[in-house]
Amino acid sequence: MPVTASDEFMRLIKIMDELREKCPWDRKQTIHTLRHLTIEETYELVDAISANDWQGIKEELGDLLLHLVFYAKIGSEQGQFTLAEAISGVCEKLIVRHPHIYGDVKVENEEDVKQNWEKIKLKEGKKSVLGGVPKSLPSMVKAIRLQEKSKQVGFEWDNTQQVWDKVTEELNELDEAVRSGDKDKMEDELGDVFFSLVNFARFLQVDAENALERTNKKFIDRFTRMEKEAALQDKFLHDMSLEEMDALWNRIKKEPL
Secondary structure (H helix, E strand, C coil), rough: CCHHHHHHHHHHHHHHHHHCCCCCHHCCCCCCHHHCCCCCCHHHHHHHHHHHHHHHHHHHHHHHHHHHHHHHHHHCCCCCCCHHHHHHHHHHHHHHCCCCHCCCCCCCCCHHHHHHHHHHHHHHHHCCCCCCCCCCCHHHHHHHHHHHHHHHCCCCCCCHHHHHHHHHHHHHHHHHHHCCCCHHHHHHHHHHHHHHHHHHHHHCCCCHHHHHHHHHHCCCCHHHHHHHHHHCCCCCCCHCHHHHHHHHHHHHCCCCC
C-alpha cells in the first residue's frame, strides 16, 4: 500500500516526541526561540514560490510543518492546547466561514465569499474588519491586506483612473512637503504615495510586493554584473567615477537578464 499523508504526519509527530525527549537542542527550544526561525523558514518558502521552484516549495512546506508540530508539542507540554485541538479549531473555523458550502448561503463569486468571511468574523467578536491584519507584517504586505479588507465593506474606488488620480494627488503633496523642507511631513507624504501606489497595483491586478521584489532581484543582478565588469578592467566600483559607473550600468541594462 502507498504511504499516505496521514501515515507521514503521524511519523512526524512521533519523531518530534523523540527529539523533544532525547535531543539537547530540541529540548531547549521555546515558542520564543523558535519565532525567528519560523520567520526565516516562511521567507524561504516565499523565495521558493517567487522562483516557481516546486522542489523548494515542497522542502520548505515540510520545514514549516515541522515548526507547527513543534509549537503544538510545546503548547501541549505547557498545558495550553493539544495538536488535535489546534487542528479541530481550524476545521471548525473553515466550516463556519464557508456557509455557502456547509450551509444554505448563496454566493455568486469570490468577492461574495470574501465579504461573507469578514461579516462572520465580526459576528465572532472581531471589533474591526482590519483586526485580523498582523501588526508585525512587512509594511507593503500590510498595506495590501488593509486595502483588501476595507474593500469587503465597500470602502473602494470605482475605477483605476480614480486611483491614479489619487496617486497624482499624493505625489503633488509630497512635492510640496519636499519644498517645505519638513522631514516629518516628507515621511508622512511619502508613505501616502507608497500606499496609493499599492492601491493602484491592486487595481491593475499586479502583486505590488512581487513587483518590488522583481526590481530588487533585477538590481542585484545588474549591480553584481557591474562589479564583475569592473573587475575585468582591474578596477573596483569605488575607484570609478559616477559617470563611468552610469555608462556601465546603461550598457548592462541593454543586455538580457
